[in-house]
Amino acid sequence: MPVRKDAAGNRSVEAQVDVPGTPQGVWNAIATGPGISQWFVQSELEGRIGGTAVSHFAADGSMDSVATITAWEPPRRFVAEAPGEPGTVATEWIVEAKSGGLCSVRVVHRWFATSDDWDDQFEAHSYGWISFFRLLRLYLTHFPGQHGSAFQLLVPSSEPLADAWRKLVKPLGLVNATEQQRVTPPDTQAFEGVVERAGPQDHPELVVRLDQPAPGFAHLFALPIGGMTYLSARFFLFGDDAASIAKREEPKWRTWLQKHFPTPAE
Numbered sequence: 001m002p003v004r005k006d007a008a009g010n011r012s013v014e015a016q017v018d019v020p021g022t023p024q025g026v027w028n029a030i031a032t033g034p035g036i037s038q039w040f041v042q043s044e045l046e047g048r049i050g051g052t053a054v055s056h057f058a059a060d061g062s063m064d065s066v067a068t069i070t071a072w073e074p075p076r077r078f079v080a081e082a083p084g085e086p087g088t089v090a091t092e093w094i095v096e097a098k099s100g101g102l103c104s105v106r107v108v109h110r111w112f113a114t115s116d117d118w119d120d121q122f123e124a125h126s127y128g129w130i131s132f133f134r135l136l137r138l139y140l141t142h143f144p145g146q147h148g149s150a151f152q153l154l155v156p157s158s159e160p161l162a163d164a165w166r167k168l169v170k171p172l173g174l175v176n177a178t179e180q181q182r183v184t185p186p187d188t189q190a191f192e193g194v195v196e197r198a199g200p201q202d203h204p205e206l207v208v209r210l211d212q213p214a215p216g217f218a219h220l221f222a223l224p225i226g227g228m229t230y231l232s233a234r235f236f237l238f239g240d241d242a243a244s245i246a247k248r249e250e251p252k253w254r255t256w257l258q259k260h261f262p263t264p265a266e
């Protein structure tokens with residue numbers, strides 16, 4: 001989404017999605033740590049003004065995003081502010097009830113800058129939210145209110161985006177996957193489900209709603225950063241056995257990714 005800016009240097013970018021559920025149900029999914037962790041990344045959130053919101057983008061804590069809540073109006077709106085470049089960024093979340101059992105969810109990033117240097121990055125943030133919002137909609141459609149188990153793995157590759165992506169999805173039989181296609185990858189990393197999203201070549205992404213190894217969804221994507229390509233495999237699993245299945249599957253996926261994307265020798 002394009003960056004909006006005024007003559008004073010104030011800038012904003014936003015993304016929006018319609019999801020099923022009541023305002024309170026949707027609020028629980030976007031404004032509580034357990035709720036956010038079901039479709040985004042592992043998170044904690046203190047629901048009060050002055051509370052802390054933490055998002056863990058890497059399991060080792062090396063990519064934590066920490067913000068302070070500056071507005072708290074459940075179940076309608078909250079704002080979290082985080083320091084960083086180009087300065088403090090305020091992220092506003094708004095929930096509005098709609099007809100037909102739906103709610104709109106809108107996220108707005110606001111910041112101040114004296115140049116356009118950061119505009120492309122924040123515009124990319126808005127498209128990233130559109131991708132994550134697909135997972136939010138999937139969660140609220142099929143698993144509303146459930147707290148399952150999730151794991152996320154991230155590996156770097158020195159190969160170009162298209163080559164690295166193909167290297168990830170080819171062994172899984174997903175090179176030409178199309179939306180609504182039922183898939184059963186032939187590799188040892190067996191999972192079954194229906195493709196909910198197949199992204200374009202310049203933003204490669206797959207979302208698979210899973211039947212096996214447990215009900216849930218998988219999110220695979222590739223992202224170019226700093227001359228490298230980073231490949232992510234994220235699994236959100238639900239049901240009584242979700243925790244034990246996630247504990248079993250995570251090391252298998254870690255080994256599989258290391259096999260296909262070995263760490264370069266120093």
